[in-house]
Amino acid sequence: MPDLTMLPSLVFRTLRTANFRCLRKFAWTFGVKGLVAVEKFKRRLRRGDYFPPFLYLSITNSCNLRCQGCWVDVTAPPSHLKLDTLDRVIRDARAHGNVFFGILGGEPFMHPGLMDLLAAHPDCYFQVFTNGQFITEKTATRLRELGNATPLISIEGRELISNERRRGQDVFNRSLRGLENSLRAGLLTGVATSLCRTNIDDLLTETWLRELIQRGVHYVWYHGYRPVGPDMNPDLALRPDQLTRVRRFVVEMRARMPIAIIDAYYDHEGRALCPMVTGISHHIGPTGGIEPCPIIQFAAESIDDPRGVFATIKDSAFLRDFRETSARHTRGCVILERPDVVRELVQKHGARDTTLRGTAMAELDAMTPRYSQWLPGEEVPERHWAYRLAKRYWFHEFGAYRHARPDAEGRARKLRQDLETHDPSPAPQPTAAHD
Numbered sequence: 001m002p003d004l005t006m007l008p009s010l011v012f013r014t015l016r017t018a019n020f021r022c023l024r025k026f027a028w029t030f031g032v033k034g035l036v037a038v039e040k041f042k043r044r045l046r047r048g049d050y051f052p053p054f055l056y057l058s059i060t061n062s063c064n065l066r067c068q069g070c071w072v073d074v075t076a077p078p079s080h081l082k083l084d085t086l087d088r089v090i091r092d093a094r095a096h097g098n099v100f101f102g103i104l105g106g107e108p109f110m111h112p113g114l115m116d117l118l119a120a121h122p123d124c125y126f127q128v129f130t131n132g133q134f135i136t137e138k139t140a141t142r143l144r145e146l147g148n149a150t151p152l153i154s155i156e157g158r159e160l161i162s163n164e165r166r167r168g169q170d171v172f173n174r175s176l177r178g179l180e181n182s183l184r185a186g187l188l189t190g191v192a193t194s195l196c197r198t199n200i201d202d203l204l205t206e207t208w209l210r211e212l213i214q215r216g217v218h219y220v221w222y223h224g225y226r227p228v229g230p231d232m233n234p235d236l237a238l239r240p241d242q243l244t245r246v247r248r249f250v251v252e253m254r255a256r257m258p259i260a261i262i263d264a265y266y267d268h269e270g271r272a273l274c275p276m277v278t279g280i281s282h283h284i285g286p287t288g289g290i291e292p293c294p295i296i297q298f299a300a301e302s303i304d305d306p307r308g309v310f311a312t313i314k315d316s317a318f319l320r321d322f323r324e325t326s327a328r329h330t331r332g333c334v335i336l337e338r339p340d341v342v343r344e345l346v347q348k349h350g351a352r353d354t355t356l357r358g359t360a361m362a363e364l365d366a367m368t369p370r371y372s373q374w375l376p377g378e379e380v381p382e383r384h385w386a387y388r389l390a391k392r393y394w395f396h397e398f399g400a401y402r403h404a405r406p407d408a409e410g411r412a413r414k415l416r417q418d419l420e421t422h423d424p425s426p427a428p429q430p431t432a433a434h435d
């Protein structure tokens with residue numbers, strides 16, 4: 001039975017710790033206007049028009065860390081998206097009802113114009129994916145004044161694992177300092193972790209969540225480690241039994257702990273989905289390519305297209321084919337499970353490699369198919385009514401899998417075998433596309 005005090009204590013804790021202006025902007029811009037943006041997305045879908053309500057913008061490739069499994073060209077010369085280009089993209093999306101934007105990198109605070117970008121769009125809300133190491137007291141104060149951004153600070157382990165995973169010194173404490181500056185300034189602040197074999201036992205725990213609550217953190221986001229890019233480290237990727245453990249833990253903690261827990265991979269019944277396939281989000285890379293998602297670094301179109309980002313995405317045969325073809329093969333992550341399908345789509349549409357290193361196709365060819373969030377027979381439905389409600393109406397498959405039913409039975413049979421054998425890195429049954 002969900003803990004009836006969870007939501008009141010989460011709301012009370014947030015009202016007590018977050019700056020009122022930041023809360024008001026979050027509630028109105030992200031909350032109310034964000035839901036309106038999703039309703040507009042649904043109306044577009046009914047007309048057969050695809051334009052995601054959420055755009056993720058990687059504004060720079062620069063970063064001060066060198067994380068295992070990072071797909072960004074962090075060792076290449078800086079490539080910052082220009083402010084006027086970003087303004088144009090945001091205004092066009094805004095004109096079609098979008099108000100929420102995810103800001104990624106590299107490390108977004110290494111983009112010299114980030115604060116000006118946030119200030120230029122007071123009627124929009126931004127989630128900044130950051131390692132937190134550039135959030136000084138002064139930066140946090142400026143973010144409070146603007147009120148329209150929430151820092152989501154990535155923590156990949158405690159001292160030793162953080163240094164190992166991110167190839168830096170004192171990484172954990174430097175990110176914690178950014179976290180403390182954000183919380184002291186009264187910012188709505190989150191912590192993100194890409195769960196892998198070296199941090200799951202430490203960070204997928206009630207103890208860690210209680211520590212974050214104690215620090216004043218408002219929400220967490222658990223991602224699954226994606227072994228992609230020039231430095232894949234596939235041995236870090238979670239096994240299917242660990243992927244199921246993550247899902248059970250998240251659902252359990254949502255029902256009990258006064259901290260919000262985000263995920264982007266399951267609907268209210270615990271059915272797996274891919275945000276790219278549902279069309280709820282697409283990604284713009286640091287070189288301007290319009291990509292299916294951050295880790296699929298290929299594009300047939302770019303934000304320099306004079307038609308503007310709305311028309312370019314709406315009319316993209318590449319993105320439409322990517323969504324529909326992926327849905328026929330899996331409800332999970334097509335690049336993890338079927339890198340061969342990604343290769344076929346890229347070649348079919350003559351899409352370009354959007355990386356500065358120019359090795360995205362070779363990396364794809366080096367990938368071994370592996371399990372992702374789609375684990376038929378292991379579905380874990382949401383327990384808490386608030387998450388059930390939110391997902392039921394505003395975060396589900398939006399009909400993306402209605403006509404395409406990937407072979408769940410075959411997958412479930414293979415999965416059961418793999419769960420029994422504890423194979424360290426089982427490959428999922430390649431699913432035949434079912435129309």
Ligand code: SF4
Pocket residue numbers: 226273274275276277292293294295296332333334335336
């Ligand atoms: S393809 Fe994979 S990484 Fe991309 S949005 Fe889908 S599940 Fe996420």
